[in-house]
Amino acid sequence: MKSFFKAVLATIVGILFLWILLFITFLSIGIASLTSSHTPIKSNSVLSLDLNGIINERAPDNPFENFYGNTSPKVLGLNTLLSLIKKAEKDNNIKGISLYANYIQTDYASLDELRQALLHFRKTGKFVYSYSDNMSQNVYYL
The missing domain is CATH 3.90.226.10 (2-enoyl-CoA Hydratase; Chain A, domain 1)
Incomplete structure (x- = not known):
């Protein structure tokens, strides 16, 4: 029974870790898309x-x-x-x-x-x- 709870807890921690990783990934993609990539036009x-x-x-x-x-x-x-x-x-x-x-x-x-x-x-x-x-x-x- 002890190994069952260990496995369930490990699964919950793994899923939580995956959700945090996905959140950070989408957040970084969103921030990267908001930054302006405008390059100034040089003279002549x-x-x-x-x-x-x-x-x-x-x-x-x-x-x-x-x-x-x-x-x-x-x-x-x-x-x-x-x-x-x-x-x-x-x-x-x-x-x-x-x-x-x-x-x-x-x-x-x-x-x-x-x-x-x-x-x-x-x-x-x-x-x-x-x-x-x-x-x-x-x-x-x-």
Whole structure:
């Protein structure tokens, strides 16, 4: 009977230890996710945009996209690209934008919206450079 109570007590202590360990683990993950990983932008920086892929209105929000070795083409969100350009336009540390695009799969309305944002960016006196190994017609329009 004495060994039975010893085993029950050992099981209770083990389960309690496991719960404490799990609590500490989740608490540390929560604290780590709350810390800001914002790095300051250095002076005379250039915003580099790789536009190869598919541009939709909004990019899908899938946190497990790269977890399983996703080999599908990358999907960019037009709203994300436009907000990046507007933020770069207002930031005095960013002196220009460098575009790299060979093939963009999107409609001409989205291309025109992106083009207008880049033209508006250039009106602030900042540069926009574009590079392509093999330029398609819609990349040339952009």
